[in-house]
Amino acid sequence: MASHVEASLECPACLEIFKDPVMLPCTHSICKGCLQEWRKEKGGHSCPVCRTEVNSMDLPMNLSLRNVCEAFSQASIELKDICSTHKEKLKLFCLEHQELVCLVCKDSEIHVNHKFRPIDEVAKGNKEKLQKALLDTKKRLKDYTEVRDNCNKYSDYITFQRKKVKRKIKKDFEKLRHFLLVEEQVRLSAVSKEVRNKTRLIKEKIKALSTDMATLSDMIRTAEEQLMSDDLSLMKNFQTLMTRMQKPSDKPKRLPRGSLLNEAKHVGNLKFTAWEKMKEIVAYSPVILDPTSASVKLSLSEDLTSVSAGEKQQRPQSPVKLEDAVCGSALTSGMNIWDVEC
Incomplete structure (x- = not known):
């Protein structure tokens, strides 16, 4: 019977007990909220049940239906405090079955030799247990909140670290690129200088050879002309011509060794020699400091090789939890000795 009554009090739109029912001209009733949702979704003014057009926007409240629904809801709440078997009010708590019972249940066969306590007495003890469990749960929630907040700080700090590390990497490689660019220009200039000098010497040699x-x-040409001339002309110029042609002259010398470009000098072990020279502008530290372990009171240098006390740093709490200290990672084995300035 109750289920039939409950079914008759259900809104046809949400299939729940009516809430603020309004009456449509077609005599159908529907929750006010359901009708607003229907109109918003469909964009019309028809009845959700029979689709009859509703011209009026100001619909009357079905007060009688609302009162019945409220009374039914109140009765449903009160029924929860009644024993479903004996229809008596629940007043005791069975310790063996851990359930609420009425006075009739206490004397029933199912509860023979069971221990019972008044509901208020058990409720007091349960409240104390619940209060303790609530405090523990709040503490766990606080722990979770702290860890979550710390995770958020780590996430934000990782973004900061990414920018910082990328900036440092770009800066260092820019220095190396600048060094290599300067070294390249120096070596190219040396090649160009040698090319100019040796080209000049060869041109001078060619000029001298051309003159000779x-x-x-x-x-x-003169000798050939005299051979073709008459005897008188030949006899007049013979001695002079022979003197010029028999004048001793040095045999032309070939270019000496080393006249070509010294490739071995310029490209031999080029990368190694550049690397050797590059070591003059770089520094090596056997110990690198770990910024994630540093106290927030300490400030680390950009290359993580030195530390100083200064303004409080904005970094997440280190899990190592060192006080005024920082961990370092050794990059080489064996014994390392260094000076500490205090």
Whole structure:
């Protein structure tokens, strides 16, 4: 019977007990909220049940239906405090079955030799247990909140670290690139200088050879002309011509060794020698400080090789929890000795 009554009090839209029912001209009733949702979704003014058009926007409240629904809801709440078997009010708590019972249940066969306590007495003890459990739960929630907040700080700090590390990497490699660029220009300049010097010497050699060749060519032409001339002319110029042609001259010398570009000097072990020279601008530290272990009171250098006390740093709490200290990682084995300035 109760289920039938409950079914008759259900809103056809949400299938729950009516809440603020309004009456439509077609005599159907529906929750006010359900009708607003229907109109918002469908964009019309029809009845959700029979689809009859509703011209009026101001619909009357179905007061009688609302009162019945409220009374039914109140009765349902009160029924929860009644024993479903004996229809008596629940007043005791069975310690063996851990359930609420009425006075009739206490004397029933199912509860023979069971121990009972008044509901208020058991409720007091349960409240104390619940209060203790609540405090423990709140403490666990606080722990979870602290860990979550710390995770958020770590996430934000990782973003900061990414920017900081990328900036440092770019800065250091920019220095290396600048060094290599300067070294490249120096070596290219040395090549160009050697090319100019040796090219100049070869041109001077060619110029001197060209002058001597012109002189010899002139003597050859003159001799050939005299051979073709008459005897009188030959006899007049013979002695002079022979003196010029028999004048001793040095044999032309070939270019000496080393006249070509010294490739071995410029490209031999090029990368190694550049690396050797590069070591003059870089520094090596056997111990690198770990910023994640540093106290917030300490400030680390950009290259993580030195530490100083200064303004409080904005970094998450270190899990190592060192007080005024920082951990360092040794990059080499064996014994390392260094000076500490206090």
